[in-house]
Amino acid sequence: MNLWFIQGLNSLALGGVLFTLAAGFSLIFGLMRIANLSHGAYFMLGAYLGLSLAQRGANFVVTLLVAGLAVGALGLIVEKLVLRRLAGNALGQVLATLGIAFIIADFCLWMWGGDPRPVSPPAMLSGAVRLFGIGFPLYRLAVLLFAVGIAIALWLLLEKTRLGMMIRASVDDMQMARGVGIPASWLFGIVFFLGTALAGIGGVIAAPILSVYPGMEAETLPLALVVVILGGLGSLAGAFVGSFVVGFIYTFGQVLLPDLAYIILFLPMVIILAARPRGLFGRIAA
Secondary structure (H helix, E strand, O other), X not given: OHHHHXXXXXXXXXXXXXXXXXXXXXXXXXXXOOOOXXXXXXXXXXXXXXXXXXXXXXXXXXXXXXXXXXXXXXXXXXXXXXXXXXXXXXXXXXXXXXHHHHHHHHHHHHHHOOOOEOOOOOHHHOOEEEEOOEEEEHHXXXXXXXXXXXXXXXXXXXXXXXXXXXXXXXXXXXXXXXXXXXXXXXXXXXXXXXXXXXXXXXXXXXXXXXXXXXXXXXXXXXXXXXXXXHHOOOOHHHHHHHHHHHHHHHHHHHHHOHHHHHHHHHHHHHHHHHHOXXXXXXXXXX
16 A cells, blocks of 8 residues: 555656656647657756756755756757758758757766766755655655646746737647737747746756656656647646656556556557547647
8 A cells, every 4th residue: 555655656746747848848849840859858958957056055946947047048049040940841850859959968978977966855855744654755745746836837827928828829820820910930939948948947856856867868758758649739738637647657657567667658648649639638730
């Protein structure tokens, strides 16, 4: 019984981490129709930046802000200088993002070396809490609450602001949005910045749980892809629900059938897509 309870809490914590990664990926693909294969690399870069700032004694909140802004700024530069020049060339954009992923991965290897680097949770979130008589790390519960807070903030942004209205209109029908005067190029930059910043923030909060190591982008990106495909491209609700579904499937798959963990993860995705090709919350996009 204790095993199931603890792994259930671990699943929720992993789902929270995946949401910060997948939400940005879903926003970028939903609006720009770019399969950003460098998204996992931005996640890893955020984790390494968080490691360096933590080693210098930076406050955790400051670390989140600095890493998020730095990674988001890099994403904005890539969007303006590379992806915008490849507009209309879907294959070129995919290959460019793949190349950027390799560049970021090699940069991290050069800067921080090839050894795994453990990261301690912030002092205010260290220790454990007792739930139903079972001790569980406080930080992992905080990650869950943080993910819920990010989800609420994104929902408010998308549903209650003019910027959100323009993003939703562009996701639903880009040609019509352009026709009524929505500045698509400006919007693309904002969304790419936001999506990559979320990936960087996700890397910071994931580091105390997963540690930081070369290749973590290759392990996390497939999970984000499954989340987005399951939930529906461009759907915030889909990314939120899909993150926790994948978190549960992956965590319990690793514990119960480690040799079949990826089969257990991808088989439900195939079944759901066979029944709902646009995902659980996906809509027909123009």
